[in-house]
Amino acid sequence: MHTLKTFFLNLNFFQSSNPSNQSDEHEHRSNIIATRIYIIIYDISLFTLILSLWLSPNIGQVTVQYPTQNQFQTLSLDAQCPCSRISLSYGQFVSIQTRFHQVCSSDFVSNRWIKAIFYDSDATYFYRADFRTIGSAQFRALASLCDLTKTSISRSLASFNMKSIISPYVLSRSVIQSEAQTSIE
Known part of the structure; x- marks a missing residue:
């Protein structure tokens, strides 16, 4: 035990730069102190590293096949999808439910109404201010605008439903809503 204590008291990692045996006592003592400081710093660093690794959360891989809504909402934001398919179409x-103006679904744009206004009538017999002279054309134009709007929106919805959201990570509801809203706009 005594030799072990003597060994640690005289432990010196930093040998004297003077190759002769007549080294300066002050330099020898400074080297021993530097060795002790080195060992203390090394031990503190090693202890800190071991402690940080021990306290860090264990990272494990868990695969959830067909998660429920509650399981999905509890997944962390950095969860990954191991699937080969990382995209879903918005559809x-x-x-998306569309609502058109009530005029576009009323009888005013139906062929029955348009024909009722100006069916087999000669416009030359009507008074100039009579609505029947131009009414049929106005309701046809209105019907055409409604049809054009419905067709345009139908095509836009089909295009939107085919667009995909792509991510290898689990996305929160707010991120998905934001992405969908941006794509809609």
Whole structure:
């Protein structure tokens, strides 16, 4: 035990730069102190590294096949999808309901109404201010605008439903809503 204590008291990692055996006592003592400081710093660094690795969260891989809504909402934001398919079309999870102005679904744009206004009538017999002279053309124009709007929106919805959202990570509801809103706009 005594030799071990003597060994540690005289432990010196930094040998004297003077090759002769007549080294300066002050330099020898400074080298021993530097060795002790080195060992203390080394031990503190090693202890800190071990402690940080021990306290760090364990990272494990868990695969959830077909998660429920509650399981999905509890997943962390850095969760990854191990699937080969990392994209979904918006049409698979977004539903858009359109509402048109009530005029476009009324009888005023129907062929029956347009024909009733000006069916087999000669416009030359009507008074100039009579609505029947231009009414049929106005309701046809209105019907055409409604049809054009419905066709345009139908095509836009089909195009939107085919667009995909691509991410290898789990996305929060707010991110998905933001992405869908941006794509809609």
